[in-house]
């Protein structure tokens with residue numbers, strides 16, 4: 001368990017039914033935050049809330065498709081109606097899209113990846129920022145990019161473009177709100193063991209072993225590796241940090 005204390009704080013987490021978002025929700029709850037588990041997947045989201053409550057934490061589930069502007073607005077409204085404030089916006093929901101070259105990439109797939117990974121982050125930031133601006137205490141936003149937001153990724157061009165866009169939103173917003181007590185950063189995980197990861201390697205398990213060797217630490221990320229940085233960025237220990245993109249990648253982008 002991590003050692004942060006976020007009593008009376010409110011964390012809104014998208015994509016919180018699974019993987020990195022799920023672990024983020026569990027760790028915020030363990031740190032005594034009030035947690036809004038937001039996801040398109042209701043069944044798994046309710047299970048996360050149940051687990052948090054079983055462990056003595058506080059959480060609600062708000063079903064949200066981040067690609068739908070009105071649903072995002074309503075999710076933030078439900079957060080405020082329940083907990084009265086918003087301290088942390090963790091914009092983590094995202095999809096990988098198909099593995100294929102640009103010349104073969106279907107337009108509908110392109111639009112879906114961009115809608116969820118880019119529009120979704122923009123919608124969340126817009127409504128989160130409107131609330132944080134009203135609070136003297138401001139707030140912290142963390143957007144989930146990827147190492148594919150820092151470099152190209154063969155056969156994943158649209159995913160890579162979407163994650164580069166997340167960094168553009170993050171850095172520009174950090175400049176806009178730096179003087180308003182609102183810090184905005186991004187995390188850029190390397191391949192991390194979640195259902196999204198398993199889906200990626202399901203077709204070719206040998207690729208999983210080969211790719212691991214490209215990571216200097218010779219291991220994949222675990223959700224907790226990523227969540228440690230999310231919690232640190234939300235804590236006062238990171239009070240002078242904004243507009244940054246943290247590569248959480250076992251050294252992969254160092255070379």
Ligand SMILES: NC(=O)c1ccc[n+]([C@@H]2O[C@H](COP(=O)([O-])OP(=O)(O)OC[C@H]3O[C@@H](n4cnc5c(N)ncnc54)[C@H](O)[C@@H]3O)[C@@H](O)[C@H]2O)c1
Nearest residue numbers: 015017018019020040065066093094146191192194195196
């Ligand atoms: N796992 C990795 O290797 C890896 C690496 C780098 C970045 N990331 C990023 O981390 C984030 C989380 O990924 P993960 O690996 O935990 O994936 P995951 O598939 O385990 O979880 C993603 C969650 O997002 C939800 N979601 C999907 N579309 C949604 C929508 N339209 N609205 C709301 N929720 C939606 C899913 O239901 C799921 O619960 C993503 O943004 C992903 O791009 C993951």
